[in-house]
Amino acid sequence: MGQTAIEVCNLYKCYDKTTAVAGISFAIAQGSTCGLLGGNGAGKTTTLAMLLGLLLPTSGTIRVLDSDMVRNRYAVLPRINFTSPYVDLPHRLTVAQNLDVYARLYGVRARAKQLRRLAETFELGALWGRTYGSLSAGQRTRVALAKALLNDPEVLLMDEPTASLDPASAETIRAYLKDYQRRTGATVLLASHNMQEVERLCDDVLVLQRGRLLDRASPEALLRKYGRDTLEQVFIDIAQRPAS
């Protein structure tokens, strides 16, 4: 494996009565795209929130681009970005205002040029003057993706990035992500319930079940291991078998 972009060691997150993440460890190589799979409540969003420094771990360590995310996350936050259906943008600001505010927060140089480029990539021209709150779910997703790429992140954490997009828009976004990753050598960690998306984009897959890391392999290796033709079938096999 090349240089490590993300390193997680014995990570736990416990709520009052729930252990959402129960001692997971993994490393993700720089420049790779890794899928984070698991049924509802498996711990994907909690893991991503800890990787972003939004949520404090109960115990364990997280290093992103060589910075400790608990003690030193401000050193690395300008170099990473994320999309999440659980983090909204201000509703009363227009798309243009939202992206401009975030571009300033990230200290983006040549702001106007970067905003124009992203508006074109995500077809935001017609939405530019509309308030974020007035947009449909799919339109908001496109704005959120533009926000996630404002600072040309070296690490991109994505929670269900194409969940509310129509099939054509979702495909455009996947092609863009693949191209972005190839051009920039960024590292992508992607939580998704869309198995075709995972097969298409990911070099490697982490499978979570009830907060534990159940498996880790490339999509092809998982198909071989479970004797299945699609990741969707593998996912169903895993979901139907009792947790150990």
Ligand SMILES: Nc1ncnc2c1ncn2[C@@H]1O[C@H](COP(=O)(O)OP(=O)(O)OP(=O)(O)O)[C@@H](O)[C@H]1O
């Ligand atoms: N703030 C919280 N307080 C208590 N329990 C929580 C909290 N957030 C998450 N949990 C619990 O932690 C577990 C993991 O939740 P998480 O949202 O990480 O799952 P997920 O894999 O992202 O699920 P989904 O696919 O449904 O989005 C679940 O059992 C959930 O109920």
